[in-house]
Amino acid sequence: xxxxxxxxxxxxxxxxxxxxxxxxxxxxxxxxxxxxxxxxxxxxxxxxxxxxxxxxxxxxxxxxxxxxxxxxxxxxxxxxxxxxxxxxxxxxxxxxxxxxxxxxxxxxxxxxxxxxxxxxxxxxxxxxxxxxxxxxxxxxxxxxxxxxxxxxxxxxxxxxxxxxxxxxxxxxxxxxxxxxxxxxxxxxxxxxxxxxxxxxxxxxxxxxxxxxxxxxxxxxxxxxxxxxxxxxxxxxxxxxxxxxxxxxxxxxxxxxxxxxxxxxxxxxxxxxxxxxxxxxxxxxxxxxxxxxxxxxxxxxxxxxxxxxxxxxxxx
Numbered sequence: 001x002x003x004x005x006x007x008x009x010x011x012x013x014x015x016x017x018x019x020x021x022x023x024x025x026x027x028x029x030x031x032x033x034x035x036x037x038x039x040x041x042x043x044x045x046x047x048x049x050x051x052x053x054x055x056x057x058x059x060x061x062x063x064x065x066x067x068x069x070x071x072x073x074x075x076x077x078x079x080x081x082x083x084x085x086x087x088x089x090x091x092x093x094x095x096x097x098x099x100x101x102x103x104x105x106x107x108x109x110x111x112x113x114x115x116x117x118x119x120x121x122x123x124x125x126x127x128x129x130x131x132x133x134x135x136x137x138x139x140x141x142x143x144x145x146x147x148x149x150x151x152x153x154x155x156x157x158x159x160x161x162x163x164x165x166x167x168x169x170x171x172x173x174x175x176x177x178x179x180x181x182x183x184x185x186x187x188x189x190x191x192x193x194x195x196x197x198x199x200x201x202x203x204x205x206x207x208x209x210x211x212x213x214x215x216x217x218x219x220x221x222x223x224x225x226x227x228x229x230x231x232x233x234x235x236x237x238x239x240x241x242x243x244x245x246x247x248x249x250x251x252x253x254x255x256x257x258x259x260x261x262x263x264x265x266x267x268x269x270x271x272x273x274x275x276x277x278x279x280x281x282x283x284x285x286x287x288x289x290x291x292x293x294x295x296x297x298x299x300x301x302x303x304x305x306x307x308x309x310x311x312x313x314x315x
Contacts, residue, residue, distance in 0.1 A: 029115055030116060031052050033052055033090070033109065033110055036048075037122070038094075042131065043095070043128065043154070047063060047084075047094050048091045049061075052110040052117065057113070059110050060086040060112075061086060061087050061089075061092070061110055062085050062108065062111060062116075063085060063108045064079060064080050064081060065104055066079065068100065092108070100128075104125055104128075105122065106122040135201060135214035137152040145190055145192075149187060149198055151181045152181070158181075159177060159203040159204075160177070160179075160203065162178055163175050164199075166190075166195070167194070167196065168195075178200075192221055
């Protein structure tokens with residue numbers, strides 16, 4: 001009996017040496033992951049656990065989740081995580097898996113080759129409304145005479161409540177809600193020689209929560225003088241304007257005068273040199289209304305009278 005027991009023990013030792021005993025009891029050989037927890041900040045959810053150590057072997061982990069929908073309408077089905085099935089490290093980003101504000105059950109197991117451990121479940125279930133909301137990082141600067149802010153991109157679910165004011169006694173605060181980030185946001189115009197301050201907080205309407213305000217950042221607007229080249233150009237332009245303005249006014253007056261009241265120059269034959277002389281009416285078959293005679297035209301006037309006398313039409 002003792003000999004048979006010895007041979008049985010030897011056979012078991014050889015068998016377990018050549019063929020891993022995990023084939024008969026895989027859960028006992030690969031330990032289940034322990035100390036599951038979720039680190040969640042600004043709607044980023046990271047499931048972590050203690051690593052499983054198997055000397056000389058590579059361990060991978062599988063993560064599954066079950067939400068309210070899977071529990072009530074899919075017969076308690078477990079869904080493999082979109083990023084961690086499998087994963088080599090003892091952590092899993094489950095942000096894309098947790099899409100509703102309901103309790104989520106999470107579980108993980110370790111595998112080494114064909115062997116797998118038992119499942120370890122997170123207790124209690126995780127709800128994303130417990131995430132820690134941190135103030136957003138921001139950069140405040142000036143662009144010319146405008147106050148500009150650039151905000152950290154925390155994801156599409158975030159909005160930002162921005163408050164800015166002039167640093168002076170009794171100054172009024174102004175507020176602005178920013179829903180899109182990734183580019184500079186112009187808050188308003190600034191007065192030269194003043195100091196303006198800005199602070200912001202994050203808003204997540206999906207969980208009806210907001211973060212604390214960030215630390216205020218201030219910028220000062222200096223009363224900057226014009227560059228020398230720009231000042232010289234402005235002076236020359238002003239002098240040209242002073243010279244061109246009177247000339248333009250004179251030219252406009254001339255154009256207006258000759259357009260509305262043109263001056264006509266009469267020929268010498270139509271001028272009256274003797275004011276006492278009156279134009280005499282002319283009779284005849286010719287269609288002449290008025291004949292204006294001058295002293296210079298006296299010989300022609302006498303000739304005209306002689307011709308009329310010969311015709312019997314004299315005065």
